[in-house]
Amino acid sequence: MKRVRCPKCDHYIIFDETKYEEGQSLVFICDECKKQFSIRIGASKLNAIRKEEKIDEQENKDSFGSIVVVENAFAYKQVLPLKEGDNVIGRRNKGMNIEVPIETNDPNMDRKHCTINVKRNKQGKLLYTLRDNGSLCGTFVMNELVGDREQVRIEDGAILTLGATTVILRAAEERQ
Numbered sequence: 001m002k003r004v005r006c007p008k009c010d011h012y013i014i015f016d017e018t019k020y021e022e023g024q025s026l027v028f029i030c031d032e033c034k035k036q037f038s039i040r041i042g043a044s045k046l047n048a049i050r051k052e053e054k055i056d057e058q059e060n061k062d063s064f065g066s067i068v069v070v071e072n073a074f075a076y077k078q079v080l081p082l083k084e085g086d087n088v089i090g091r092r093n094k095g096m097n098i099e100v101p102i103e104t105n106d107p108n109m110d111r112k113h114c115t116i117n118v119k120r121n122k123q124g125k126l127l128y129t130l131r132d133n134g135s136l137c138g139t140f141v142m143n144e145l146v147g148d149r150e151q152v153r154i155e156d157g158a159i160l161t162l163g164a165t166t167v168i169l170r171a172a173e174e175r176q
């Protein structure tokens, strides 16, 4: 699966490039702003997209950890860094500034779906706390629904479900 960005609103459109041949022109209608645009599939363009997708999960090793988005029908794999404090996670939308914007067409992911708070305790250990932001479909940790006003401590490798999307917490390495 490949993606193109809408020139008008920046929304990503995912398509199956294996159905097309090099040199063929494709016409897209953006499902966010309805703009129609076309691209021509060329070898250089496909290579550029591939290069961009080579994301190193170790890149954020010294920071506050990251969120790995598992590739599915709505989105490609993404690794998004966390920062200290509140990290709002949701469907990326141009003009909305959140800490963890996920590029996806998942209709069941809210634009401010849930929040992970990252803080360091007195011993210097990073603590990750998840809460739901009143999302329509809820936030699940290891298939358990996060209740209203509930704060759930999560650890490295925790599997979260937001709509039809699965994300994994990669905690930062402990500093000694």
Ligand SMILES: [Zn+2]
Pocket: 006, 007, 008, 009, 010, 011, 030, 031, 032, 033, 034, 035
């Ligand atoms: Zn658009």
